Amino acid sequence: MSKFPSEIILRNEHKIVFVVMDGLGGLPLSKGGQTEMEAAKTPNLDKLVTKNVCGCFDPLLPGITPGSGPAHLSLFGYDALELPVGRGLLAALGIDFRVQPEDVCIRVNFCTLDAGGRITDRRAGRISDEENKRLLGIVREKLVAPKGVEVFLETVSEHRALMVLRSDQLDDNVADTDPQALNVAPLPAKMAGKFAGKDSYTTNLVNDLLEQVRAILATADSPANFMLLRGFAKKKPMPSFEEKWGCKAGAIAGYPMYRGLARLVGMEVVADPTEPAELAKAAAKHLPDFDFLFVHFKYTDKKGEDGDFEGKVTQIEAFDAAVPAFAELNAAALVITADHSTPAKMAVHSWHPVPVLIVSDLARPDDVKNFGERVMAHGGLGRQTMINLMPLVLAHAGRLTKFGA
Amino acid sequence: MSKFPSEIILRNEHKIVFVVMDGLGGLPLSKGGQTEMEAAKTPNLDKLVTKNVCGCFDPLLPGITPGSGPAHLSLFGYDALELPVGRGLLAALGIDFRVQPEDVCIRVNFCTLDAGGRITDRRAGRISDEENKRLLGIVREKLVAPKGVEVFLETVSEHRALMVLRSDQLDDNVADTDPQALNVAPLPAKMAGKFAGKDSYTTNLVNDLLEQVRAILATADSPANFMLLRGFAKKKPMPSFEEKWGCKAGAIAGYPMYRGLARLVGMEVVADPTEPAELAKAAAKHLPDFDFLFVHFKYTDKKGEDGDFEGKVTQIEAFDAAVPAFAELNAAALVITADHSTPAKMAVHSWHPVPVLIVSDLARPDDVKNFGERVMAHGGLGRQTMINLMPLVLAHAGRLTKFGA
Numbered sequence: 001m002s003k004f005p006s007e008i009i010l011r012n013e014h015k016i017v018f019v020v021m022d023g024l025g026g027l028p029l030s031k032g033g034q035t036e037m038e039a040a041k042t043p044n045l046d047k048l049v050t051k052n053v054c055g056c057f058d059p060l061l062p063g064i065t066p067g068s069g070p071a072h073l074s075l076f077g078y079d080a081l082e083l084p085v086g087r088g089l090l091a092a093l094g095i096d097f098r099v100q101p102e103d104v105c106i107r108v109n110f111c112t113l114d115a116g117g118r119i120t121d122r123r124a125g126r127i128s129d130e131e132n133k134r135l136l137g138i139v140r141e142k143l144v145a146p147k148g149v150e151v152f153l154e155t156v157s158e159h160r161a162l163m164v165l166r167s168d169q170l171d172d173n174v175a176d177t178d179p180q181a182l183n184v185a186p187l188p189a190k191m192a193g194k195f196a197g198k199d200s201y202t203t204n205l206v207n208d209l210l211e212q213v214r215a216i217l218a219t220a221d222s223p224a225n226f227m228l229l230r231g232f233a234k235k236k237p238m239p240s241f242e243e244k245w246g247c248k249a250g251a252i253a254g255y256p257m258y259r260g261l262a263r264l265v266g267m268e269v270v271a272d273p274t275e276p277a278e279l280a281k282a283a284a285k286h287l288p289d290f291d292f293l294f295v296h297f298k299y300t301d302k303k304g305e306d307g308d309f310e311g312k313v314t315q316i317e318a319f320d321a322a323v324p325a326f327a328e329l330n331a332a333a334l335v336i337t338a339d340h341s342t343p344a345k346m347a348v349h350s351w352h353p354v355p356v357l358i359v360s361d362l363a364r365p366d367d368v369k370n371f372g373e374r375v376m377a378h379g380g381l382g383r384q385t386m387i388n389l390m391p392l393v394l395a396h397a398g399r400l401t402k403f404g405a
Numbered sequence: 406m407s408k409f410p411s412e413i414i415l416r417n418e419h420k421i422v423f424v425v426m427d428g429l430g431g432l433p434l435s436k437g438g439q440t441e442m443e444a445a446k447t448p449n450l451d452k453l454v455t456k457n458v459c460g461c462f463d464p465l466l467p468g469i470t471p472g473s474g475p476a477h478l479s480l481f482g483y484d485a486l487e488l489p490v491g492r493g494l495l496a497a498l499g500i501d502f503r504v505q506p507e508d509v510c511i512r513v514n515f516c517t518l519d520a521g522g523r524i525t526d527r528r529a530g531r532i533s534d535e536e537n538k539r540l541l542g543i544v545r546e547k548l549v550a551p552k553g554v555e556v557f558l559e560t561v562s563e564h565r566a567l568m569v570l571r572s573d574q575l576d577d578n579v580a581d582t583d584p585q586a587l588n589v590a591p592l593p594a595k596m597a598g599k600f601a602g603k604d605s606y607t608t609n610l611v612n613d614l615l616e617q618v619r620a621i622l623a624t625a626d627s628p629a630n631f632m633l634l635r636g637f638a639k640k641k642p643m644p645s646f647e648e649k650w651g652c653k654a655g656a657i658a659g660y661p662m663y664r665g666l667a668r669l670v671g672m673e674v675v676a677d678p679t680e681p682a683e684l685a686k687a688a689a690k691h692l693p694d695f696d697f698l699f700v701h702f703k704y705t706d707k708k709g710e711d712g713d714f715e716g717k718v719t720q721i722e723a724f725d726a727a728v729p730a731f732a733e734l735n736a737a738a739l740v741i742t743a744d745h746s747t748p749a750k751m752a753v754h755s756w757h758p759v760p761v762l763i764v765s766d767l768a769r770p771d772d773v774k775n776f777g778e779r780v781m782a783h784g785g786l787g788r789q790t791m792i793n794l795m796p797l798v799l800a801h802a803g804r805l806t807k808f809g810a
Contacts (some may be wrong), residue, residue, distance in 0.1 A: 056785075062786075063799060067807050067808060081408070083411060084809060095806065352769050
């Protein structure tokens with residue numbers, strides 16, 4: 001794709017409200033049936049669809065199912081295939097850890113080793129969150145990091161935790177120490193990629209920390225007597241959302257992962273409700289302070305992941321009830337879309353393209369009258385990749401001037 | 406376009422049957438009429454279209470008419486504009502010659518020279534296939550190649566033949582020796598491109614062989630007393646289909662060109678029927694041995710090239726009769742599409758986009774109910790370029806996992 005000509009971006013007072021209904025797109029449970037969106041009664045969304053412009057966009061590329069990280073980067077107008085969000089970084093974002101540019105983020109699994117140092121349980125019997133916190137407390141207290149290196153340890157859930165190494169001396173070129181197998185010893189930290197198997201300053205440091213952890217946990221009286229490390233990742237350098245699109249951006253999201261993703265691109269997180277009416281109320285409150293408000297609604301995805309078709313229908317209807325409150329914000333552009341599909345039939349993310357609705361005085365009307373995947377695929381925005389959405393939104397908000405004379 | 410992230414490819418038992426109806430797309434004979442697909446009665450295809458997802462894809466880029474080589478490479482998910490199939494190579498594939506990576510393939514035209522060595526007929530009076538074979542027999546017997554170089558000579562048809570030089574010392578940077586004009590001498594072999602006009606080891610070798618050919622044919626008592634060489638081409642290095650898409654691939658094709666193209670990407674050619682019912686039977690027999698079966702049906706293109714509208718309609722209907730047999734294979738994804746359009750009205754390949762149908766339990770339904778270009782252009786897959794098809798097919802077959810977390 002050609003590069004977006006950023007010189008055409010205008011800074012003005014025109015507001016954008018950008019609502020993501022997570023995992024919105026779906027499938028019929030059986031051939032000939034309706035999708036979740038089609039089954040839901042959505043009079044308010046239907047009214048907006050009728051008077052505005054819609055389409056159906058591929059989150060990344062046709063056929064590719066995105067994780068939450070790439071899907072949101074793509075919504076925010078970044079080329080997510082070129083800008084991977086490492087798993088350690090995503091774990092940090094998922095608990096809303098404030099990641100600094102120099103941080104190396106690492107996913108930690110507590111595990112159980114036998115007397116010979118071999119792994120007998122890669123999840124340490126799925127210890128409780130409380131036990132996880134207790135153990136991290138002990139490790140935090142006793143662990144000694146070299147000068148210039150800060151070590152953060154945070155509970156995620158059960159046997160899962162986050163380790164962050166903060167130092168400008170470290171890199172993230174470290175292979176997983178989790179051998180993904182039982183009855184073998186954990187792997188020592190070694191470099192990955194083309195230097196695979198070699199040592200570096202970072203791997204030496206990690207191995208030293210791991211030996212301390214082993215000694216500390218040996219006395220902690222827990223099935224969790226060691227840590228497996230995975231997904232070493234730093235934040236990749238990237239322009240902030242404001243640098244990229246000329247919009248001061250705020251975020252409203254009830255779940256930590258999406259607050260983390262918003263912060264990753266420099267948005268200011270201002271509220272964390274989860275219910276549609278509360279999201280709209282928070283948007284009304286904070287819109288005066290921002291050019292762009294990202295509003296994240298989680299429950300459509302949650303019900304999809306549960307394989308709960310009826311539950312997802314109910315959540316779409318619940319969101320619809322709050323739509324008038326979003327419309328009354330009178331933003332120059334109100335966007336209602338999704339990061340990816342999560343069909344209840346599949347109970348996982350999928351590649352199916354997602355509906356996009358842009359509400360704006362400048363929307364060229366199309367013939368679509370209902371909020372549903374198959375009709376919105378015929379909307380005036382057509383079928384595109386999601387990376388095109390931000391320029392379209394800025395245009396509909398009157399925040400782009402013409403290119404060339 | 407961003408690079409496809411090959412790490413998301415899964416290897417599993419899910420099967421893909423990929424049917425190419427060559428030259429399927431068409432045009433009405435006169436304004437206001439129906440295309441060949443629209444005129445054909447296709448109850449079985451219509452049933453599949455109704456319950457699944459379709460679209461209309463550009464073989465390469467909008468407006469570009471592809472030859473068979475690029476069209477199939479694009480179907481197989483290769484960027485055919487970056488990966489040209491040289492004409493000599495295509496000639497070799499067209500007679501199912503087993504091309505090795507070191508082979509330089511060359512199109513040969515027998516021609517007639519006068520006593521002064523000037524060309525009087527660039528096609529040597531279109532000699533018969535038998536005369537072609539007789540002459541090549543004589544040349545083969547007498548031609549002496551330097552040590553380390555094997556020379557293959559194969560009849561194509563009439564005055565057309567194939568020469569293949571097999572040696573790891575040779576390259577394909579050689580300009581045509583055919584001056585494309587009468588009453589001038591054939592050109593000596595010289596380098597092409599930025600070294601145009603210069604000699605190389607390869608051009609010296611070719612010129613030596615041509616002088617031998619001239620002497621041999623002088624005694625053969627034929628209007629064909631010399632050879633013009635064109636389209637020097639080696640196979641470009643490229644990943645095999647299996648390396649690229651993680652599918653062990655077989656091919657069923659009645660015509661040598663398509664067997665050659667399948668072999669070019671490393672598919673195993675397992676059968677060569679031409680009739681629809683026989684193609685389906687061969688697919689049923691060989692599907693257990695492969696992840697991906699490419700099935701090629703030629704007659705739609707053949708009738709299109711003949712300008713035979715009714716004949717093409719009949720062939721589409723004949724194929725439709727075999728569609729239940731393809732559906733009964735119960736592949737995770739059954740694809741029915743085309744390499745390019747060959748409207749009977751034009752009697753040549755055209756650029757018009759081609760219909761794509763993906764039959765899968767994971768197909769999101771659209772509103773299309775008939776197998777025809779104009780309705781399928783409104784399908785849920787929309788309008789895209791063909792290089793997107795393979796990722797979509799793998800996704801619908803459950804052979805891709807998600808990108809990022």
